[in-house]
Every structure is written in structure tokens, then in C-alpha cells.
Amino acid sequence: MAIQHRVSVTVRKKRRPGRVKSPYINECLGAMGVRATVYVRSQLPSSSGLGSSAAVTVATLCAINDEFQKGLTREEVAQRAFEIEKKVQKGRASATDTFVSSFGGVVLIQGTEKRRLPPVNLPIVVGNSRVSHNTSLMVEKVGRDQERHPGIVNPILDSIGAITREALLQFQDLRALGTLMNTNHALLDALGVGHPALTRLVLAARSAGAFGAKTTGAGGGGCMIALAPGKVRGRVAGAMRSCDAQAFMTMLDIEGARKEQHE
Amino acid sequence: MAIQHRVSVTVRKKRRPGRVKSPYINECLGAMGVRATVYVRSQLPSSSGLGSSAAVTVATLCAINDEFQKGLTREEVAQRAFEIEKKVQKGRASATDTFVSSFGGVVLIQGTEKRRLPPVNLPIVVGNSRVSHNTSLMVEKVGRDQERHPGIVNPILDSIGAITREALLQFQDLRALGTLMNTNHALLDALGVGHPALTRLVLAARSAGAFGAKTTGAGGGGCMIALAPGKVRGRVAGAMRSCDAQAFMTMLDIEGARKEQHE
Numbered sequence: 001m002a003i004q005h006r007v008s009v010t011v012r013k014k015r016r017p018g019r020v021k022s023p024y025i026n027e028c029l030g031a032m033g034v035r036a037t038v039y040v041r042s043q044l045p046s047s048s049g050l051g052s053s054a055a056v057t058v059a060t061l062c063a064i065n066d067e068f069q070k071g072l073t074r075e076e077v078a079q080r081a082f083e084i085e086k087k088v089q090k091g092r093a094s095a096t097d098t099f100v101s102s103f104g105g106v107v108l109i110q111g112t113e114k115r116r117l118p119p120v121n122l123p124i125v126v127g128n129s130r131v132s133h134n135t136s137l138m139v140e141k142v143g144r145d146q147e148r149h150p151g152i153v154n155p156i157l158d159s160i161g162a163i164t165r166e167a168l169l170q171f172q173d174l175r176a177l178g179t180l181m182n183t184n185h186a187l188l189d190a191l192g193v194g195h196p197a198l199t200r201l202v203l204a205a206r207s208a209g210a211f212g213a214k215t216t217g218a219g220g221g222g223c224m225i226a227l228a229p230g231k232v233r234g235r236v237a238g239a240m241r242s243c244d245a246q247a248f249m250t251m252l253d254i255e256g257a258r259k260e261q262h263e
Numbered sequence: 264m265a266i267q268h269r270v271s272v273t274v275r276k277k278r279r280p281g282r283v284k285s286p287y288i289n290e291c292l293g294a295m296g297v298r299a300t301v302y303v304r305s306q307l308p309s310s311s312g313l314g315s316s317a318a319v320t321v322a323t324l325c326a327i328n329d330e331f332q333k334g335l336t337r338e339e340v341a342q343r344a345f346e347i348e349k350k351v352q353k354g355r356a357s358a359t360d361t362f363v364s365s366f367g368g369v370v371l372i373q374g375t376e377k378r379r380l381p382p383v384n385l386p387i388v389v390g391n392s393r394v395s396h397n398t399s400l401m402v403e404k405v406g407r408d409q410e411r412h413p414g415i416v417n418p419i420l421d422s423i424g425a426i427t428r429e430a431l432l433q434f435q436d437l438r439a440l441g442t443l444m445n446t447n448h449a450l451l452d453a454l455g456v457g458h459p460a461l462t463r464l465v466l467a468a469r470s471a472g473a474f475g476a477k478t479t480g481a482g483g484g485g486c487m488i489a490l491a492p493g494k495v496r497g498r499v500a501g502a503m504r505s506c507d508a509q510a511f512m513t514m515l516d517i518e519g520a521r522k523e524q525h526e
Contacts, residue, residue, distance in 0.1 A: 151425030152446065155418035159453070162414030183415065183453050190422070190449035196466045203459045 001107075002100040002253040003124065005043040007055040008260065011036045011063035024053050027084040028060040034068050045128050045246065049135075049217015053088070054097030057081040062102075062257045077257065078102035092139050104256030108168065120171055122252045125205065125226045125233050126216075127240035129197040133221030138193050141220075145192060153191065160187050178211025178227045185214035185224075193219030200243050208232065208239035264370075265363040265516040266387065268306040270318040271523065274299045274326035287316050290347040291323040297331050308391050308509065312398075312480015316351070317360030320344040325520045340520065341365035355402050367519030371431065383434055385515045388468065388489045388496050389479075390503035392460040396484030401456050404483075408455060416454065423450050441474025441490045448477035448487075456482030463506050471495065471502035 014037045020026050025038050038060060044052040058081045065072045072080070078099050085093035096109050106117040146153040163184050170176040185202050188194055198215050205213040205226035213226035228236045233249050240247035277300045283289050288301050301323060307315040321344045328335045335343070341362050348356035359372050369380040409416040426447050433439035448465050451457055461478050468476040468489035476489035491499045496512050503510035 149425070149429060152422050152429060155422040155425070156450075159415050159418040159422075162412070162418070166412060166415060183455070186449050186453035186457070187419075190446050190453060192446070194449070196470060199462065199466060203462060207459060 001122070002104040002256060003050075003126070003250040004253040005050075005126075005248070005250050006253075007040065007042045007044060007052060007059050009041075009056065009059035009063045010039040011060065011067045013067060022056065023088045024057045024084060025060050027088055028057060028064060031080060031084060032061065032064045032068065032070060034064055036064065036067065038063075045223070047132065047222070048128050049133070049215070049219070049222030050126065051094070051097035051101065051217070054081065054085055054094075055101045057084050058098055058101040058257050062259070066259060074102050074257065090136065092136055100256070102257050104254045106171075106252065108164070117168065117171060119252060119254045122174075123228055123230050123233055124250050124252075125210070125228055125236045125240065126223055126248055126250060127201040127205065127226065127237075127243075128223045128246040129195065129201060129221055130244070130246065131195055131197045131221030133195070133218060135218035138218040138220045142191055142193065156187050156190050160184060163187070174211050174227055174229070178213075181212035181214040181225075181227060182206070185212075188215050188219055191219075195219070195221050197221070197243075197245075198224045201240050201245050202226075204239040204243050205236050208236045210236050264385070265367045265519060266313075266389070266513040267516045268313075268389075268511070268513050269516075270303065270305040270307060270315060270322050272304075272319065272322035272326045273302040274323065274330045276330060285319065286351045287320045287347060288323050290351055291320060291327060294343060294347060295324065295327045295331065295333060297327055299327065299330065301326075308486070310395065310485070311391050312396065312478070312482070312485030313389065314357070314360035314364065314480070317344065317348055317357075318364045320347050321361055321364040321520050325522070329522060337365050337520065353399065355399055363519070365520050367517045369434075369515065371427070380431065380434060382515060382517045385437075386491055386493050386496055387513050387515075388473070388491055388499045388503065389486055389511055389513060390464040390468065390489065390500075390506075391486045391509040392458065392464060392484055393507070393509065394458055394460045394484030396458070396481060398481035401481040401483045405454055405456060419450050419453050423447060426450070437474050437490055437492070441476075444475035444477040444488075444490060445469070448475075451478050451482055454482075458482070458484050460484070460506075460508075461487045464503050464508050465489075467502040467506050468499050471499045473499050 017035050017037045044050050046052045061077045061081055081098040082095050085098055099107055105119055108115040163180050167180050201224050202213040209232035210226040210228040213224055216223050216225045226236050237247040237249055280298050280300045307313050309315045324340045324344055344361040345358050348361055362370055368382055371378040426443050430443050464487050465476040472495035473489040473491040476487055479486050479488045489499050500510040500512055
């Protein structure tokens, strides 16, 4: 799902632009065959499991598309952004991140099939453990464990799949959704992609009144999210901060990438 | 597995004994058809997931057997103790608890098949969360969830089964065993039989240097156990105490029920 916290990217044509540090932005400029300066402002912590690279990539492509009148559709932006993520991340990219960054909302992607879900009011608190993590290492670790202990790992993955399917049926019921998030968090922990700092945040969020809480992203560090009744979101954020986390409240975004005018 | 902490029971023939509070001891006296006074001293916290009721039942039957010269074998004691546990706990009893209390050691019971494992040096720290729990409620809860969400719950039970089988292969390797305990703890949490106090103790034990730690018994409260290198057991126990738990160090017991002489 997309959240309302945004990345803003401004692109200006320029014959001899300076060097760009971000490999994502470099790939965007290369793929679109343009030269430009790129300014990024982000409300999202990077490398923390919130998919900020997908947001940067989609926003950069949209801004290039606009500045250079390339005429790409939103679908084409989403597709190119996914390919760029895949290239930079050496094959390991989630099509979900780039899709929801482009279109907003909640989407279930299985193979090539995309299913958009009706938007609901999802009051979320994000907690950033500030523990650095590495998506590739986490994905490799699970793959290795799966080869060595298929009898242990495969059923855990099956159960996580069943939780996702069940969550689709309970999507209007925040309490039921929270319980499923709790189960999911424990299963991610069982998979070895948890971190004590994340579990402490999850426990703090629940005891402050959240319906449920779980690791988000690749795990091993980064962020967790809590689903909490509107009234107690502040308390949940406070509980996370008292565990040394950065915390912010957000909601489902249904707009996706948009053009903003400045000055 | 049996641990070295013990329950001591003294039985003396008496024509008109006083009333006995413990339903386990009452059932022992009834099943053996005797009248006696029964004195109990226990090193185990009761109702905490350590199987103290099995220990009390086995010790009481052994003491009656001795005082009244009933000539029961140890196998018969173990079998009667299991039947008494089943009766008092309304059908929900573990044959493992009464078996290891009788014989000591480590045993795997599947259906009617018992497999004894070679004894190993297992340095254990027990942490009692002092959160009261209810075995029947926990067992019922899992059963109910299993009916409602078989796709989520059954794979978790499958994975726990695979961990048990894997643990049998790794039984000499404390580090590997600890990792399996950690996975198992997370899966018990996913099953809904965890408790935040137990997870806090588990995290504290691991960060103090334990190889691994997990909830023991029915969960939902009660005790957890940590497997820790001999040198750091004191530190692990200290970490648990700083989380408001009672903690004690123990080892595998290989003796089981024994006769002790007093005065």
C-alpha cells in the first residue's frame, strides 16, 4: 500500500548537469535518454524498508516525463520504474513498491496478476528502528535457510501467504487486521528476518493500544508499522519514541504520483 | 526433558488423615486405595509451564508405592501418573511430563511411541514471568484458531514439528539447538500462545549471550527457558531478573524419581 508521506522530485533540462549520486536517478536519466538536474526532497527515511527507492524512481521518471514531454502513461512509468529497481537491486525488486508509488492505493501482486483493493481508512504509525539492514542479505538468508531446512521454512512461507489472503477478506476490520499483523510479525521473526529492536517496537506499540504491529520491508532492521485506532496513534508513536525510534503517523494514499507546481 | 530441580514428597500411613487440597494428590491416594498424610516440598514454581503437577503426581505415587509396599514398577508409576494428570486436567495432559518425571532424561513421545535420547550436557536458565496462565485456555484457543484459519495455523504446527525433528539431529550442537529454539519461540508467538513478558525475557536472554531461548509449557504466561554457555548463565539469569522475572539455573536430570532417606 501507498502512504501519504511523499518524495518530491524536480527535474530541469540542463546541457551539462553535475554528477548524480543516486544510482536510481542515474538509471532514470539514462533510460529516458535525457540530461537534467534533479532535486529530491523526501519525507521518507531511506534504506528503511518503506520503499523510498521506488518512490524516488517513480517521481523522477514522472518529472522527466513532464519536463521533456515524453508522453509516458502512468502504467509505463510504473513498468519502467520496476525495471530500474530490478537493475539497480540486481534482480531483487518488488513490483508492488513501484506500482503503488505510481498509482497509490493498495494492490496485491501475484506473478503478473495485479489486484487493486478498495481504499479504506488505515491509520498507521511507522516506527524506524534506525538499525541499518540489507535487503539482499535478508533475501539470500531466507533462500539459504529454505534450501537447508525446507520442512521448517516452507510451511512458514505458506502461513504468511494464507495471512495475506485472509487479510484481503478482513480488510475493513481493523481489529482482525491487527491480529493478522501480529501473527505475521512473529512468522517474519521465525524466518530470521526480525530484529530485537523491531520486536521491542512492536511490543511497545501493542501495549500502547495498537490493533497490531509488524516489521515492514525486508526486515533485519529498518521500519515496523502499527495499525492503531485514531485516538491512540499519538500514544503509540510516543511509545515507539521512548524505545529510541523515529516515529510518524500516516495514512493510506490513494493518489499516487502527482504533478505539483512550485513558484 | 527432566531438569534437576525437584519435588520431594513424604507419605506416612494414617488412619484419619486431614483433608488434602491438591487434586493431584487426592487422585493418587484414591487410585492407590490408601489413607495417608502427604508432605510436599517443591523447588519448582507451580502453574508455570514446568510440569510441576506431573512431578508432584509421580513423586506422590512413588512415595505411596514405597510406604505401602505396593510393588509398582516405574513404568506403572509413569502410566498411572499420566492417567491421573489426564483426569484432573480433563483430558489435556502431556505424557512427556509424567514420563520424564519418572525416568529422567530426554524423551520424544509421538502417539504411543516413546524414543529416549542420549543424555547431553544442557546448561539451562529458567525464567518465570510470574504471569499466570491457563493450559486449557491456551490449548482451546489454538484448537479454535485451527478450525477458523487452517491455512494459517496448520503450516505453523507443521513447521514446529519439523523443528522438533531437526533438533533431534542437532542435539549435541548447542548453538544450532539455540537457533531452533529461537525459531520455535517465534512460531509459538505466531500461534498466539506467547506473552509480551515472555518475549521480553527471551530478548533479554539472547542479548545476554544465550544460544537461544523460548517459551516452555503451554505459553500465554509462565516460564521460558534459555540455553546458554556455562560461563554466561549467571549473566543470562541476571538479565531475566532485571525484567522482573524469577530465574534459576538448572541442568538435564538423568535420574528421574528416586527414594531419599530422611532422619
